Amino acid sequence: MALRHFFKHLTILTSSYGFCTLSSRFIHPSLTTLFNNINPKTQPLIPTKFSLPLSHCYTSVSHPSTSTLLSPYLSVRIRCPKDIADVFSEALMCFGATSTTVDEDDNCDTSNEICIESIFPESEDVDVCISQAADSVGLKMIPSYEVKTGEHYDWIKKTQESFDPVEVTEGLWIVPEWKTPPDVKATNIILNPGLAFGTGEHPTTRLCLLLLQRLIKGGERFLDYGTGSGILAIAALKFGASFSVGIDIDPLAITSAHHNAALNDIGLENFQLRLVSSNTSSPSTDEHKDIQKQTSFEAVAESEHETYDVIVANILLNPLLELADDIVSHAMPGAGIGLSGILSEQVPCIIDRCSPLLDNISVSEIDDWACLSGTKKLTGN
Amino acid sequence: MSTLKEILTRRPVAATIRLTVPAGGARPAPPVGPALGQYRLNLMAFCKDFNARTQKYKPDTPMSVTITAFKDNTFEFTVKSPSVTWYLKKAAGIESGSSRPGHLVATTLSVRHIYEIAKIKQSDPYCQYMSLESICKSIIGTASTMGIKVVKDLD
Numbered sequence: 258m259a260l261r262h263f264f265k266h267l268t269i270l271t272s273s274y275g276f277c278t279l280s281s282r283f284i285h286p287s288l289t290t291l292f293n294n295i296n297p298k299t300q301p302l303i304p305t306k307f308s309l310p311l312s313h314c315y316t317s318v319s320h321p322s323t324s325t326l327l328s329p330y331l332s333v334r335i336r337c338p339k340d341i342a343d344v345f346s347e348a349l350m351c352f353g354a355t356s357t358t359v360d361e362d363d364n365c366d367t368s369n370e371i372c373i374e375s376i377f378p379e380s381e382d383v384d385v386c387i388s389q390a391a392d393s394v395g396l397k398m399i400p401s402y403e404v405k406t407g408e409h410y411d412w413i414k415k416t417q418e419s420f421d422p423v424e425v426t427e428g429l430w431i432v433p434e435w436k437t438p439p440d441v442k443a444t445n446i447i448l449n450p451g452l453a454f455g456t457g458e459h460p461t462t463r464l465c466l467l468l469l470q471r472l473i474k475g476g477e478r479f480l481d482y483g484t485g486s487g488i489l490a491i492a493a494l495k496f497g498a499s500f501s502v503g504i505d506i507d508p509l510a511i512t513s514a515h516h517n518a519a520l521n522d523i524g525l526e527n528f529q530l531r532l533v534s535s536n537t538s539s540p541s542t543d544e545h546k547d548i549q550k551q552t553s554f555e556a557v558a559e560s561e562h563e564t565y566d567v568i569v570a571n572i573l574l575n576p577l578l579e580l581a582d583d584i585v586s587h588a589m590p591g592a593g594i595g596l597s598g599i600l601s602e603q604v605p606c607i608i609d610r611c612s613p614l615l616d617n618i619s620v621s622e623i624d625d626w627a628c629l630s631g632t633k634k635l636t637g638n
Numbered sequence: 639m640s641t642l643k644e645i646l647t648r649r650p651v652a653a654t655i656r657l658t659v660p661a662g663g664a665r666p667a668p669p670v671g672p673a674l675g676q677y678r679l680n681l682m683a684f685c686k687d688f689n690a691r692t693q694k695y696k697p698d699t700p701m702s703v704t705i706t707a708f709k710d711n712t713f714e715f716t717v718k719s720p721s722v723t724w725y726l727k728k729a730a731g732i733e734s735g736s737s738r739p740g741h742l743v744a745t746t747l748s749v750r751h752i753y754e755i756a757k758i759k760q761s762d763p764y765c766q767y768m769s770l771e772s773i774c775k776s777i778i779g780t781a782s783t784m785g786i787k788v789v790k791d792l793d
Contacts, residue, residue, distance in 0.1 A: 357656045
């Protein structure tokens with residue numbers, strides 16, 4: 258297939274996009290070694306036409322990904338004539354902007370000009386980029402603009418402000434840390450999601466919470482595979498599980514989950530969090546040496562196959578397909594397993610993958626999202 | 639495009655945001671974070687939605703996404719496949735096009751590459767009415783502006 262030819266010539270193009278891909282669970286394992294820890298500033302110059310074997314890890318950076326996550330960015334406000342705003346923003350994207358935003362103004366009749374707000378990585382030369390973009394669009398003169406250094410604090414704060422208490426189902430509320438629960442007698446889960454996934458508003462989180470309510474009768478051991486903010490692990494304990502473990506490949510998620518457990522007065526005796534590496538799905542202690550703040554977490558070698566009564570994995574289609582065997586291996590025979598984070602159209606694919614592993618497969622849907630639940634087969638692996 | 643107009647008349651639009659995000663790699667970090675956070679959009683919902691819908695692409699291909707943010711902090715977005723120039727550069731294994739297109743040839747590609755790229759592009763919303771042949775022709779046109787020559791067979 259000719260597309261294999263593309264893969265052989267894959268050079269690192271992330272340098273031209275000016276941002277770092279973090280060790281994301283969504284990247285195919287063989288690519289994580291390539292894109293992990295690549296900081297555009299310390300990257301050596303790549304000669305063109307250099308074809309790279311995929312297993313070669315290119316650079317290694319000593320500090321963890323959080324520092325590049327929060328490196329400052331440049332925010333540029335450009336004024337330009339309204340009729341070419343669209344084309345101009347596309348041109349800006351081609352020449353190095355990482356995003357452009359065009360405000361819809363209510364009083365747009367008064368002036369002919371419109372503001373484009375564009376975000377550039379810190380290392381980018383804004384003047385050159387804007388003049389090139391203006392050139393390609395056909396503007397006679399370079400539009401006026403002003404450059405500010407944006408602080409990440411601002412937008413993080415703004416997104417957090419938009420969280421409200423949300424009622425997932427009767428008697429179950431998810432409340433942000435800084436708001437008071439509307440119904441004090443209901444089961445309230447207090448959350449500060451930080452930069453991890455799981456605020457309770459997303460349909461997949463709801464589907465998983467409803468599934469948990471059905472599966473957890475009391476005293477079960479629960480594994481949250483891909484825990485994000487820890488919401489499912491905490492909910493399981495509130496529903497009556499005896500022991501909850503959350504695992505994730507993102508250190509930020511583990512930090513958030515730890516924080517949320519403390520907010521809900523959950524101690525370490527029945528709640529544990531583990532950071533696992535993204536290449537394999539079992540934790541390994543050597544990977545943790547590079548990550549600084551992990552001393553408080555237990556990096557226990559995972560020898561706990563077949564010990565959980567309920568497992569829920571709310572991630573994405575591709576990781577679910579790859580990790581299906583591993584997820585099911587942690588469950589006791591007959592245990593309840595839930596898989597979510599998939600669109601309704603992706604359900605047949607997951608069913609194909611999991612039917613040799615699970616019995617009693619049923620699918621529940623909210624909006625476009627689906628959750629697959631089943632029980633581990635009693636015989637076999 | 640007509641459905642977009644319906645949406646625009648339904649709800650007041652606050653802004654239109656254009657981003658380039660790697661497929662399956664949306665995270666609440668730059669570029670997504672600052673751009674969307676400013677309008678108080680639910681970052682996580684966007685990331686999850688975007689990642690789920692781009693699962694079928696090879697991870698980390700840069701997808702251009704256009705987000706329409708409404709005044710009530712909701713949003714809608716459309717995802718477009720990567721640009722033709724990106725595909726051509728990847729197929730040829732080069733970082734950038736030729737500095738003097740028309741005069742200096744950067745590299746050559748075979749017709750089979752163009753055909754493969756055209757097949758991917760055919761699923762793009764605005765190419766659907768075009769025949770495969772005309773998509774190929776426009777790709778060859780883009781290639782020549784980059785200084786990439788197209789030959790029948792590569793040796």
